Amino acid sequence: MTTDYFQTRKQSGLSDVVESPIPPASSQARSNPLTTKVTSVLSASYADSDIRDALNLLDKRGVQNSSETRRQLRLDVQKEVIESNGDIIREFGHVAEQLKRIGLTIASLNQGCEEMKRHISAAHQETAPVLEEASELMKQKEQVEAKQQLLKAFNAHFIMSDDDIARLTSTAEPVNDKFFSLLARAKKIQNDCEILLGTENQRLGLEIMEQTSKNLNGAFQKLYRWIQREFKSLNLENPQISSAIRRALRVLAERPSLFQNCLDFFAEAREHILSDAFYTALTGTSATGEEDTSVKPIELVAHDPLRYVGDMLAWTHSATVSEREALEVLFISDGDEIAKGIQAGRDSEPWNRISDENEASDFDGLKALNELVDRDVAGVARVLRQRIGQVIQSHEETIMAYKIANLLNFYRVTFSKLLGEDSVLLESLTTLEESALRQFRILMRDHVAGLQAETHTAPPDLGPPDFLQDSLKQLTAIMKTYETSFMSLNSREADFQPILAEAFDPFMNGSEAIAKDLEAPASSIFAINCLLAARNILAPFDFNSERLLEITGNIEQYSASLVDHQYSFFRNSSALQPLLRALTSLSDTKEGLESIRTLDTFQPDALTQASQTLDNFLPSALMDAMENLKDLQSSKLAREITEEAADKFCDDFEQVEEKLIAADELLEEVDDGSAPEPLRALFPRTSAEIRVLLS
Structure with missing residues (x-):
C-alpha cells in the first residue's frame, strides 16, 4: 500500500509539478512557499520513525491515494482528534465527580480526626498523672526485683544455712566430701569478705567475716579431733594412711598449730606402739605380759653378742622402713599441697610468724617425713641404746668389740641415708659406735700392756714371735670386718689408721725392740721376717697402701744392712x-x-x-x-x-x-x-x- 501510495502520488500530483514548465522569474518569487513545501517533502527521510508510523497508520485505515481522500484526510484526522478530546473530557468529568466525592470523604475524615484528637487530648490530660505514677511504680518494682536478686545471690554466696553450719561444726556429723565442700565454701566466703570491707558498708563485711571465722574455727577443731580418733584406729603393725586422712591432713595444714599437734600426737602414739612391738620382739611377750607365740624372741641369741646386736638393729631398720613407707605417701606425694596449706595458714595467722622467724619459710616434705619417722622410733632408739651398751660393756673380746663397732657403723650409714644426719636414732648409733671403738681400744691397750710386762725373745729360727702372729691373725679378722664397712673411698684408708695404731703398731714396736737386742745379722733377719709377715697380712686390703709403702721401705733398709753383711763376708772370707x-x-x-x-x-x-x-x-x-x-x-x-x-x-x-x-x-x-x-x-x-x- 505504501508503495502504491508513493507511485500514485508520483504519477498524479507530483508529476504535474515536475512536468510543468519553469515559470518566469516574476512567478518564482510568488511560488516560493510551494517550492519550499515540495523541497521539504522531497528532502524528508522516509526512514524516520514518525513518518513510518504515519504511513503504517494510513495503511491500517485502508485509505486510497486519491485527490478526494487527500483533501478529506486532514478533516477526518481533525475530526477524530476532536472526538477523542471530547471522550477524554467526558471521562475527566467522571473523574472530577469522583474526586469531589473523595474530597467530601476526606473532609469528613479530617473532621473525625479532629474530634478524636480532642477526645485523646482530654483523655491524655486525665491519664497523664496515672501513667507517671505507674511508670514510677514500675521503676520501683524493677529496683526491688534487682535488690531481691542481689539479696538472694548475696545470701546464697555469703550466708550458710543452719544445716550447713551444723554439718561443718558438729562432731556428730561425719567428715566426708560434703564437709570438705562446705569447708571450702566457708573459706571462699572469708576471702570474699575482704571485698565487702572495701565498700562503704564495712559493718556487714565484719559481721559476716566474724561469723565465718567462728564456723571455720569450729570446723578445723572438728577436723583435728576426727584425725586424732582416726590415728587411734590405724593398723598398729602396718599403718596405712587412707585417702580421707591424707585429705584431712592437707586441709588441716592451713592451721599449722593444729597440724603440728596432730603430728605430735601421732608421733607419741607411734612411739609407744613401736616401743611395745620392740619389747615383744625382744622377749616374746607384750608389754601387758601376754605371750606372743608367733614371735621368736631376739633374746634367745643373746649368747652370741654379734647376732644379738645384729637382730636388734635389723628389727629397728625394718620397722623404720615400714614406718617411712606408711608416711611417705603423705609427705612426698602430698608434700606440695601441705606446703601450700602451711603457707596459707602462716599468712592467715600473722602472730605465728614471730615463732617461725628462725625456721625455713618453705615446707620440706622429705625433712618433715624424716623428723616424724625419727620421732616414731625414738623409744626404740632408747631401748636399743641401753641393750647394745650393756652388750659392749659386758664382753671383753677385742675382735667382738670391733665387729660390733663395724656393725653399728654399717647401720649408722644406712640410717643416715634413710633419716638424714639430724636424727635421734642416728645419734644413738653414733654414740654406741664410739663406745664400741673405745671398748676395743681399751681391750687392745690392756692386751699390749700385758705383753709388755712379759719378757719376749726371738724364736730360734728368727721367725715372727707368737704374740706378733696372734696379733696379725687378730688384725686379719679386723680388716675383713672393716672391708665390709660403708666407708667412702677417700677416707677409707685414713679412717683405718687409728685401728692400725691400736692393733698393729704396738706389736711391731715390740718386735722391733726384740730385734735391737740381737746381734747382726740376726737382728736384721728377725726384723725383715716380722715385716714380711706383716706385709703379707696387709697386702690383700686396698686401704693399707701407705702402710705397705712404709713397711717396704723398712724392709729395704734392713735388706741394705744384710747386703753390707754379705759383702763384708765375701771380702773377709x-x-x-x-x-x-x-x-x-x-x-x-x-x-x-x-x-x-x-x-x-x-x-x-x-x-x-x-x-x-x-x-x-x-x-x-x-x-x-x-x-x-x-x-x-x-x-x-x-x-x-x-x-x-x-x-x-x-x-x-x-x-x-x-x-x-x-x-x-x-x-x-x-x-x-x-x-x-x-x-x-x-x-x-x-x-x-x-x-x-x-x-
Missing part, C-alpha cells in the same frame, strides 16, 4: 779385704802404681797365700753366703741380697785386678832382665771368672 785396704790409700798415678810392690800384702808369699785363700773360698762362696741368710723366710729376698753383695764384691775385685795389671805394665816398660815375677802370675784369677763362679 776371700782374703780380698787386706788387698782393698792397702790399695785404698794409693793413687792411680805412676808413683802410686809402682809402690804397690813395696806393700806387705802384695809381697809374693802374701799374694800367693791370698790367691790360694780365694781359690778355696770361691767354689762354695755362694752357698756359704746363702747359709748366712738361712733364717730369712723369703728365699727370693735372700738370693737378691746375696747377689747384690756378690756384685759389689766383683766390682771390688775388678778394681784390684786393674791395679795389678797396671803395675805389671809399668814393670814391662822398664824391663832390664832382672825384673821380679808379675803380680798377675801370683794372683791369676780374673773378674770374669769371679762373676761366673758367684752367679
